[in-house]
Amino acid sequence: MNALLASRTARPIQVEFGLSEADCVVLTELTQSAADDGWMLISELVGCLGWEKSRLSHQLSRMEKRGLVVRKEYADDRRTALVAATYEGRSVISEATPRQAEEVRRLFLDHLSPAQVVLLTEIAERIIEEVRAASETP
Known part of the structure; x- marks a missing residue:
């Protein structure tokens, strides 16, 4: 049931907004859980999502290429990185979220x-x- 609903609710979001299910998950977490300045430690994002670090890294690379997120080194520890949703990323997820909720409600x-x-x-x-x-x- 979960897989069926996830794929069916993701389809219109992909078509209308160009966002994959993974894009939505990452952008939602960043816009809801990031610090006031919009940045979040990648290690914290890994913990929130329950993903492997390599999976998140690949996902962020794809999203960076599309201008949805940006990464930077953490000033206190250069081995650590921060990530934030860009203006484009925040805009598209704020437009897609009501549509996604509508699909969940409908289906x-x-x-x-x-x-x-x-x-x-x-x-x-x-x-x-x-x-x-x-x-x-x-």
């Missing part, structure tokens, strides 16, 4: 009763809580 939420949405929310929160707890255990 998923519109088929559930209010009680089912509440139950689904409770189940999802419980699973997220348990998965996070398990990942913190050595």
